[in-house]
Amino acid sequence: MDAQTPMFPSPYEVEAPAGAEDWKSIYPYYVQYQPERRAEEEGKFWFCNSQHWPTPFRPFDTIMVDFATKGLGQYNTRHLLVPPANGVDYRILNGYVYFSPIGVDPSEIEARVPQFLERAGHYYANWDDLLANWKKKVLATIDEMNAISFDPLPEVVDVDWVKSGKGLDNTYDLFNAYDDAIRLCYKTWQYHFEFLNLGYAAYLDFFGFVKEQFPSIPDQAIAKMVQGVDSELFRPDDELKKLAKLAVELGVADKLKTGTVDAALAAVAAAPGGDQWIAQWEAAKDPWFNFTSGNGFYSTDKYWIDHLDIPMTYLRDYIERVEAGDEIMRPTARLLEERDRIAGEYRDMMDEEAQEVFDGKLGLARTVFPYVEDHNFYIEHWALGVFWRKMRQLSNLLKDQGYWDTEDGMFFLSRNEVRDVLWDYGSSWAIGCGQQGLAHWPREIERRRKIVDALAQHSPLPALNNPPEVITEPFTIMLWGITSDSIKRWAGSGEGEDGALQGMAGSPGVVEGVARVLRSPDQLGELQKGEVLVTPVTAPSWAPVFGKISAAVTDIGGMMSHAAIVCREYGLPAVTGTGSASSKIKTGMRVRVDGNAGTVTILED
C-alpha cells in the first residue's frame, strides 16, 4: 500500500446519502469534520464504533456518545494518567460515529507512570471497598433521577406559593428538573468509567501472560477462566426463568399463556395461588425489568418495564420449556466447576514460577472482571432506563403543549435545543403570549426525521483513512477488540480462502442450520427454534432467545462481546465480528457456523 491510496476513504471524500444531503445541520459542530482541520483529521485513523452505535443518531441521542467519550477520556487523561493513552476522540459522519484514540506523546509516558501507579494502584488495592461505595453512589443517582418529575405549567402560580413569599414560579422547577436529569445522566456516565478501564487493563494483562505461556490457546479459553457466572447481567433472564417455574408449580401457567399482558396478569391474580405469583412478578420488575432490548444508548430503546409484552413473550417460551421437562436454570455450579477446571489444567502445564505469577494475575482478573459485566446492568440498563423514561415523559409533556405531534418528537432536538424549547414554553407562559416553537418545531422535526431515515438506509464504512502499521493503543484492543488483523479483514472482502466469512471464534462448536437475520430487537419474535441467529450486534436482554437458537453470528464484537459471553454460557457456537454477515447472509440460507475457527460458510441459498 502506498501513501497515495489510503486503505479506507477520507471522511472529506465520503458523500452524503441521497435524501440526507443536509445531515450536518442536525448535529453539533464539535462532532463534525471541519474543512479547516482537514490535514490534521486525515492524518488520523478513525474506526466506526458500530459496536455501541449500530444505527444513526437522532439529534438528542448524541448525548450518550458525548458523555461516554468524555467519561472514558477523563479517567485516562485526568484521573488515573494511564501512561500511554488519553481519551478517544470522535466524529459523526453520515449519522454514524467514528472513534480515534489519542495517544500520549512518547516523551511524556514515563513521567505519568508514578502517578498511574499511585492512582490506579489504589483502585486495584481497594477494589472491593471502592466498588461497594460505587454501587451506593449509582443507586443514589438512580433514586434521584426517579424522583424527578416534569409537570405542565399551571394556569396560575399556586396561591400558597404567593402567600408564603416563595418568590419563584413553576418554570424554575421545570428548568431545574431538566437540568437535573441531564446532570444525573452526566454523573452516571462518569461513574460508568470509574472502574471500567482498570478492569479491562487487568484482564488484558492476564490475557497477555497466558498467551505468552500458550501461544495457541484460544482466546475463549482465557475468557472462560475469568468469566463470572452470577453476574447481575444474567439476573433479569434468571428472574423470568424462576417465574416460569413458579407458574408451573402453582398451576397458573395456563392463565399466562394467552392474551394481552394485562389480561394474563388479571387471570393469574384471579386464580388460586395466583397472588403468590403476582407478588414475585412485581418483586422481579424492580429493578430487574429495567432491562433494555437495545444497549441503552438510544431513545428508541425498549425497556422491559415499559414494554411488559417483551418479558411476557420470553416468559411464555420458558413456561413451554418447563412443561416440556427442560431444565432451564443456568447450571451455575457446573459452570463454576468448569471455570476452575480450565484454569487448573492450564496452570498444571506451567512451571512453578509461572504458576505463581498466573495465580496472582488470575486472582486480580477475577476480582475486577465482575465489574466489567455488572456495570452494564447498573448503568446501561437501570440508570439509563430511568433517564430515558424521564425524557419520554418530558417529550410527551411538550407534545401536549403542541411542540410536536409524536411521542418521540423531542429526540429530534439536541439536548441544548430542548433547553431552548423549555425556555420558549416558560417564557411565553410568563409573558402570556404565543409560543414561537409551535410554528418552528413540527416542520423542523419532519425535516430531521427524513434525514435520519435516509441515513439509516446506508451502512457505515468500517473505518476512515489509514490505520497505523500496528494497533498498539490498548483501549482500541480492549474495548473494541480491534487489532491489525481485524482491520485487514475489513479492508478485504471479509472472506476467507474458501468463501467463508471470517470472524472471531467467540464460542466453540460447529453447527449447521437455517439462518435468521435480525436487524432490530423488534424482530426477535420471528426467531424459530433451532435457527442460527445472524445480526449486527446483540444485547444482554436478548438472553432469552439464546435458549432457542443453535448458534449466533454477529457483524461486530470480539471475544468479550455479549453474544460470545452468552453463547459460551449456553454452550452454543458463536462467530463474532464478521463485519458483514448480516448483509451477506439472508434469512432462510443454510449456514455452517464454526465457532472454533471463527468462520461462517453459506451452504445453500
Add this chain to the structure above:
Amino acid sequence: MSANDLYTLDFSTIGAGDHARVGGKCASLGEMTQAGVAVPPGFAVTTDAFAAMLEHHGLRAEIERALANVDPEDIDSVDRAAQAIRIRIRSHHMPADVEAAIRAAYAEMGEDMAVAVRSSATAEDLPDASFAGQQDTYLWVIGADDVVAKVRDCWASLFTTRAVAYREKQGIAHIDVLMSVAVQKMVNARAAGVAMTLDPGTGDRTRIVIDASWGLGEMVVSGVVTPDNYSVEKVLEEIIDRKISDKHVELVGDPARGEAVEREVDAARRKVPCLSDEEVIAVARLAKRLEKQNKCPQDVEWAIDADLPAGENLLALQSRPETIWSQKKKEKKSSYATGMMSIVGTLTNPYASRG
C-alpha cells in the same frame, strides 16, 4: 510364587514391584488396566521365563560363545553371530514349566483367542527400539502352539544385528538384557492410530495430536498410510484442526490365516474421516487421562474395536512417555512482570499488538 506367577502375570495383577520383570510395555498395560482404562486383556511373559529359557539346554553359554568372537567394528561378524543366536533361540524348546505357564495363561483368555504377541523391552535395551520397530510384533496369532512359537520369536528379536551392535558399542552385557513379552487379546480395529499429548511439531502442550487410519494402527506407526490428522485443544477438548487424508491401505485380521493382512481400502472409505468427531474427542480424553496418570506427556496407541458397542469401543493399546520434547530443556523466562508494573507494561505494549 507359583510357576504361573513366576513366568506369566495377568495385566490386572502386575504390581509396581514387577516392572523390571515385565518390561515397559507390559508395565504400562498393567498400570492402565488397574487404573480402569479400557485395555484389551492379556498377560505378560516375564523375564524370568526368558531367563529360564537361557539356562535351559545351556543356551546362555551358547550365546556367550557366539558373541565372544565378534568384532564390534566388523558388521558382518556381528550379523553372523546375531543370526546364529536367533536360530539357536528359535530352535530350542522352552522349558516345560515355562511353556505350561504360557499355555495356561493363554487358555484363561478363552478358546483359541486371537492375540497380539509383542516384545516388551526392559530399560537397558535399545532406547529407540520400539519406535524403530526393531522388536517383533505378531498380530492375529491363534492357538497355543503359535503363541508359544511367537513368544520365542520375540525373545530371538533381542538379538537383531542392530541391537547386538548397539550393546557392543555401549558396553552392555548382552546376557544381562532380558526380555518380557506381552500376549494381548487382538482388537478387531475398525480404526486405530496414535495420540500424542503435545504437538510433535511444536512441543505445544495445550494440544493433543491424533493420527488415525482404517484398521490396525501398525499402518500409522510404520508410516505406510497418510493418516487423518487432528489437533485437539487439550483443556477445552475441542477439535481445532483436521486434515482428512487418502487412506489407501489397511491392516485387518484374517482369522483363517491366523495373521493380519494388508488390503486396499475400498474407494468409498478412502477419503472419508475414519473417526467421528465424538470419537476424536474420546481418543483425546483417553490420552489426556493417561498423561495425567503418568504425570508427563504421553504417546498413546489406541484402537476402536468394531465388535464393541459405541461408547465402550475405544481401547488403549499402549502408553509411553513422549521423549523428544520432554527431553528438550524448555527455554525459561528469566522473570515475569507482576502487579502494577505488569499492567503498565500491558498498556504500553498489549499482547495483541505484538503479532
